[in-house]
Amino acid sequence: KNQVEQSPQSLIILEGKNCTLQCNYTVSPFSNLRWYKQDTGRGPVSLTIMTFSENTKSNGRYTATLDADTKQSSLHITASQLSDSASYICVVIGTSGTYKYIFGTGTRLKVLA
Amino acid sequence: KAGVTQTPRYLIKTRGQQVTLSCSPISGHRSVSWYQQTPGQGLQFLFEYFSETQRNKGNFPGRFSGRQFSNSRSEMNVSTLELGDSALYLCASSSKLQGGEQYFGPGTRLTVT
Secondary structure: OOOEEEEOOEEEEEOOOOEEEEEEEOOOOEEEEEEEEEOOOOOOEEEEEEEOOOOEEEEOOEEEEEEOOOOEEEEEEOOOOHHHOEEEEEEEEEOOOOOEEEEOOOEEEEEEO | OOOOEEEOOEEEEOOOOOEEEEEEOOOOOOEEEEEEEEOOOEEEEEEEEEOOEEEEEOOOOOOEEEEEOOOOOEEEEEOOOOHHHOEEEEEEEEOOOOOOOOEEOOOEEEEEO
16 A cells, blocks of 8 residues: 655754654655645645655755665754744655655644744 | 635535635646645545646545636535535646646635534
């Protein structure tokens, strides 16, 4: 069964600290893996998109890694800011037949001053 | 360039009624996808339209339907509403069919009483 699991479910860190969010998936075959940031009450915003052949991709203070062999991805946030408080969602696009968007349930991050 | 807009932003309906939600994609985008987001299930894919044709469909009952117009605007309809249909309904537009970068709207919060 195609699944995407994220950990931890929630995380609290102090402003300025780094953190890493995990995404494990069983989707196969897949086209790409995406990380989204979703602020409360708003739609998700794309942070990174990686194909199966890419190992790492950065977007400012956000760096995503992908290990297609172990089917794991991580999102590393450097020097966190209060505005990083949001839910972070991992999405894997499967390509068995038509494209299938399989979403993780997200990690809720809170950054404290 | 204006972003994805969704109307209405909030809606309260009674069980058994039907509802129509509207989505206007980014100018030039021909793909519109719809998603349901609930606290328990997270984001789930409903369907994708491209050039007025449904190209991809998730695992939702036939009460959920949609359409796309020649100007790429899309509507989603839910008939015979159930309490479990209470959710945030998000639409996303893309310039490409299946797998292109998606830009999400703010969502419509539907409450069924």
